[in-house]
Every structure is written in structure tokens, then in C-alpha cells.
Amino acid sequence: MKELIPFLVTIVFSFLVGLEVRSYKEYFNLKFEFGSIRTFTFIGVLGFIFYKISLNLYIAGFIILSLLYMLYYFFKLQKKETSIVTFLVAAITYTFGAISLTKPLWFVALIFVLLVFGLNVKKSYPTIKIDLNEVETFAKMVLLSAVILPLLPKTKLPYIELSPFKIWLIVVVISAISYIGYILQKYVFSNKGYFLTGLAGGAYSSTATTVVLASKGAISCLNSITAGIIGATAIMYFRIIIIAYIFNHQVAQKILIPYILLGAFGIFISLIYLKKDLKKEKSEFVDANPLELKTAFIFAFLFVAMIAITKFIHTHFGNIGLEILSFIVGFTDIDPFILSLLTGKFNITIDLIAKLIFIATASNNFLKAFYAYFFSKRKCKIATIWLIIFGILNLIIAYI
Numbered sequence: 001m002k003e004l005i006p007f008l009v010t011i012v013f014s015f016l017v018g019l020e021v022r023s024y025k026e027y028f029n030l031k032f033e034f035g036s037i038r039t040f041t042f043i044g045v046l047g048f049i050f051y052k053i054s055l056n057l058y059i060a061g062f063i064i065l066s067l068l069y070m071l072y073y074f075f076k077l078q079k080k081e082t083s084i085v086t087f088l089v090a091a092i093t094y095t096f097g098a099i100s101l102t103k104p105l106w107f108v109a110l111i112f113v114l115l116v117f118g119l120n121v122k123k124s125y126p127t128i129k130i131d132l133n134e135v136e137t138f139a140k141m142v143l144l145s146a147v148i149l150p151l152l153p154k155t156k157l158p159y160i161e162l163s164p165f166k167i168w169l170i171v172v173v174i175s176a177i178s179y180i181g182y183i184l185q186k187y188v189f190s191n192k193g194y195f196l197t198g199l200a201g202g203a204y205s206s207t208a209t210t211v212v213l214a215s216k217g218a219i220s221c222l223n224s225i226t227a228g229i230i231g232a233t234a235i236m237y238f239r240i241i242i243i244a245y246i247f248n249h250q251v252a253q254k255i256l257i258p259y260i261l262l263g264a265f266g267i268f269i270s271l272i273y274l275k276k277d278l279k280k281e282k283s284e285f286v287d288a289n290p291l292e293l294k295t296a297f298i299f300a301f302l303f304v305a306m307i308a309i310t311k312f313i314h315t316h317f318g319n320i321g322l323e324i325l326s327f328i329v330g331f332t333d334i335d336p337f338i339l340s341l342l343t344g345k346f347n348i349t350i351d352l353i354a355k356l357i358f359i360a361t362a363s364n365n366f367l368k369a370f371y372a373y374f375f376s377k378r379k380c381k382i383a384t385i386w387l388i389i390f391g392i393l394n395l396i397i398a399y400i
Contacts, residue, residue, distance in 0.1 A: 007100075236361075255357060359394070
């Protein structure tokens with residue numbers, strides 16, 4: 001099992017380098033150039049396998065790769081193309097496996113970042129329909145997480161009692177969870193209908209998904225749109241459970257059963273409305289990449305600010321003040337507040353933390369109900385009513 005992470009790192013980085021090489025060739029109109037996306041992925045995998053089996057086999061593999069390119073280069077010269085950039089990139093990609101097995105993750109990540117920045121061009125490749133600017137953004141986040149993160153000090157900052165290392169680690173974890181939902185929403189379910197896109201969007205941002213779906217319903221709020229809006233909120237509950245388990249097991253256990261029930265109930269209701277809609281529709285979502293550096297820095301700022309505000313409110317206004325704050329915060333972005341509760345040291349009970357999360361989620365559902373009503377121009381009334389019901393249920397759970 002210890003080889004699994006290096007193997008996955010090798011595959012992912014090799015694949016992404018292949019994307020950049022493909023874009024590089026398209027941008028410079030290089031018709032006779034070495035390798036494709038699959039080629040670079042296989043080169044990385046072969047390097048990993050050969051290194052694990054034998055160092056001699058690994059060296060032999062590199063020699064064979066070089067000989068193949070020499071033969072390839074002979075025919076390339078006849079086309080009056082002389083660049084060896086793609087071979088150099090392929091040679092470096094071949095070393096990903098050996099580096100990931102023998103060196104810290106930040107080292108192979110740094111090499112990957114340098115390759116991407118060296119090859120990146122500001123252009124999307126239309127055939128694969130992937131915005132390659134996102135690969136550059138991903139590379140920046142790799143730089144800040146796998147390379148910069150280990151260098152951040154672990155000394156706790158005054159008042160908030162968290163170190164810069166832990167603050168940025170939290171940002172990276174949340175960004176990664178959101179990014180999975182974003183990728184599913186944009187590339188897997190973008191043309192699979194409003195319901196599936198809504199489910200994927202709930203893992204990314206149920207609030208943003210509600211706004212987009214409600215806007216789509218401004219002309220006619222199909223049952224599938226209603227299902228997507230409700231489904232996005234249902235997935236939000238499961239997302240909060242995952243976040244809670246990552247940062248605070250005790251709180252996660254407190255909210256586990258209520259949120260599983262609410263999430264399952266939301267999925268059940270959304271499926272009922274989905275079955276009423278036989279019409280197949282396509283949905284196109286355009287939203288901000290959660291791995292954008294600006295987004296990450298804003299989130300980090302909000303997270304630190306929320307810890308400071310929460311501590312101030314608790315010190316001066318007690319538990320009642322925290323309950324009021326949690327309700328107000330629900331009308332903004334609840335993730336920084338929830339994370340401040342899960343990771344902060346406020347000297348409050350686990351029961352109170354769970355209660356505050358319930359309250360914040362309730363008011364956030366009320367906010368989404370307003371968005372569903374307003375952005376659909378009052379056409380998505382059913383979705384609005386259900387979001388209000390979910391908000392009320394959260395409040396009931398909080399105070400029973």
C-alpha cells in the first residue's frame with residue numbers, strides 16, 4: 001500500500017503533462033511531434049514500474065526511449081522540425097515514478113509545476129473540451145500545497161491559536177473537496193441534465209448551484225430543475241459530514257444521523273420530482289474554479305476572520321451571542337464559520353458546536369430559498385418551499 005500514493009501521483013502528473021504537451025503542439029501547429037496525452041501517461045507509468053522492478057531495467061527503459069526518439073527525430077528532421085522540447089519533457093516524465101518513490105512529494109510536485117509553467121499556453125484545446133488554464137491553476141495549488149505548505153511555520157499565531165501551516169492545510173483540504181465537485185459538475189455531469197449537475201454542484205457549492213439552476217428556471221421551472229436544487233442541498237449535508245469527520249470526529253458523530261436523514265430525505269424528494277419530468281435537457285454551468293488562488297486566499301482570510309470573530313463573540317456575549325452569529329453567518333458562506341468551530345479552541349461543548357452548525361445550515365437554506373425564488377423570477381416556488389422546510393427542520397433539530 002505504501003506505493004499507492006506515489007503511483008497515483010505519477011499517473012496524475014504524467015496525464016496533466018500530456019495535456020500541456022498536447023496544447024503546446026496545437027498552439028504552435030506542430031504536426032510532427034513526439035507523444036500524446038496517453039503516451040506521456042504510459043511513459044510515467046512505465047518509469048514507475050521499471051524502477052520498482054530493477055534499476056537496470058529502469059536504465060534500459062530510458063535508453064530504449066531515447067533510441068526510439070532518435071529514430072523519430074530522424075524523420076522529424078525531414079519535415080524541417082528541429083525542436084527536442086517534447087523529448088526533454090518525456091524524459092522528465094519518465095523520472096516521475098522514481099522521484100515519487102524516493103523523494104518527498106514536494107520535489108516531484110515542484111518539477112511538475114516547472115514543466116507546466118514552461119509549456120503552458122493561454123489557450124483551450126477544443127477537442128478534449130478542457131480549459132487548460134485550469135491545469136495551470138492546479139499547478140499553482142500544487143506549488144502552494146505540496147511545495148510551500150511544508151515550509152510554513154507551525155508556531156501558533158496569537159489569539160486564534162492556529163499556525164499558518166494548519167490554516168493553509170485546512171484551505172487546501174476544503175479546496176480539494178470543492179474541486180472534486182467542480183470537476184464533476186463541469187466535465188462529467190455538465191450535459192447530463194439539471195438533476196445530476198445539481199448533485200455534483202452540491203459537493204462544490206449548493207448556494208452557487210441553486211443560483212444557477214434557479215436562473216435556468218426563470219423561463220420555465222422544470223421538475224428536473226426543482227429536483228436539482230433540492231438535490232444540491234441534500235448533497236451539502238453529506239459534504240458537511242465529510243468535513244466534520246476530517247477535522248473533528250466528535251462533532252461529526254453528533255451531526256451524523258440528523259444530516260444523513262436530511263440528506264437522504266432530500267434525495268428522495270428530488271427523485272420524486274425528477275420522475276415527473278420525462279423531458280431530457282442539457283445544462284451548461286460556468287462557475288469559478290475553487291482552486292483559483294484568489295479564491296483560496298479569500299477563503300483563508302475569511303477562515304481566520306471567523307475564528308477571531310467567533311472568539312470575540314463568545315468572550316463578550318456567551319452562547320446566546322454565538323447562536324445569533326451562527327444564524328447571521330448562514331446568510332453568507334458557512335464553510336469558514338463551520339471550520340472555525342471544528343478547528344478553533346473556544347472552550348465550548350461538542351453539543352453547542354453541533355447546535356451552531358445546525359443553525360448556520362438552517363439560515364443558509366433560507367438564503368437559498370430566497371435565491372431560488374428571486375433568480376427564477378418566482379417560478380421555482382416548489383423548490384423555494386422545500387428549502388424553507390429544510391431550514392425549519394434544521395432549526396428544530398438544533399433546539400430539540
